[in-house]
Amino acid sequence: MRTTSCVLILAATAALPFVSQTGQQPSGAPATPTPQAPAPLIPSPVQSTSPPQKAGLQLVVLDPAHGGTDPGARGTGGIRESDLVLNLAAQVRLALEKQGFSVLQTRQGNDNPSLDDRSAMINAQRGAIFLTLHVGSTGLPGTVRVYTLPDSSAAPGAPRAMLPWDRAQTFFLPMSRKLADLAQGELSLRFKGSPNTPLMAPVRQLRSIAAPAIAVELSSVSVDDHNALDRMVPGVADAIARAVAAYKPVYDSVPIGGALQ
């Protein structure tokens, strides 16, 4: 299993030696970096010499976290995060499609793509945003929190215009924050006790996403009956779909794939 994971990570690294602003792999890029080689760099979207291309928000990549051998958070009543988020993703997908968005899921069943494979799925897309869905072990039951990465700066030693691809979120943080503001605002209206403003946490999955990206976490698997969580799902799906619809004009007003600097 460990060998498979390593191969998958290497495969994802090889597939993304350079992520361009459009998410396409440029020709002539090195094929397989060695594990010791420094992480490949991605050009800053705003530093690019090519004219900016307008790509409006069309696609939402939904990431039901965990899966396969990784059940995620587990409740005493046998509730598994990996199952709950799959159901949540299906409902969010329907709500987003009603709003006219295309939706891609990082997993459809009980499999567990690596974190880098999940990132690779969105980094190959244009006009897309990323939402990773979680159910935590703690927190006031019936509340929902939205997270973005904390403030960051360029990685040490990298030129100002370049950044290792696994730190790609750095370029997109301001736009991720705007999306998080809208999502948390909608969610706090529906779920009392939820924070009014989004939170920041160094969530690993978000770090390598070259697009606006947020993590949404429901509380929690500690409830005795999963029906309590199931009842939250329609409200969460509706809130997210409304937030994404409200976010579309913001995204579309930014020239290059939602990246602000």
Next chain:
Amino acid sequence: MNPRWRNRLIAGLALAVLAGGIYFPALRRRIRRAAQLQAQSVEQARRELLNPAIGTPGEPREKTRLFWASADADGSLNPVTIELPLSNDPVLRSKQVLNTLLAGPVDAELRTLPPEASLLEFYLLPDGTGVADFSEALANSLPSGIQSEKLAVDSITKTLQANVPQVQRLKILIHGQETETLAGHLDLTGTFVVSGGAVADPAKLTPATSPGKLSPPEKKP
């Protein structure tokens, strides 16, 4: 049966049920509290056996601020001030406060770190980077989730910030190895700014380093 005696019997039974109804919740609470205290004392005894106190009796007792979860269960931390004999050496001092943090508060519900976890070693690099090496139980027994993992790291960084000013940032290792996440969510590949809570400091992130290796300390100009 004589109807008079039957009525008395029914009244007696009704009184007994009423008394039971009133007494039962209090009894349950008392049993739960006793079980909790017993679990804590067993855990404390185990910890003292496995991790003898680092401080020597001659060390002065100081007011120490430890950060455990708030009783509101809202994902915030609550500082608790206790007196501990603390060393002046920043490494020993860090071990002392982290071991006390791991021992947990009186109310086990307010724990931020699993009771099975232990601090294996603590190093302090010349640039102010603290390296805390925890046992695997920290990752395996911590409730999985963004909030719970953030709370765990925040409690460690805030406790160090309040008591060991020499530690400016923190690298967390699990059993001597760098791991990608704490319990599936929080990124452990970088360092955490001790003064700012569980905020990974990307300026100190170590891209493409091999697992278990740390980037060399920053050279000061």
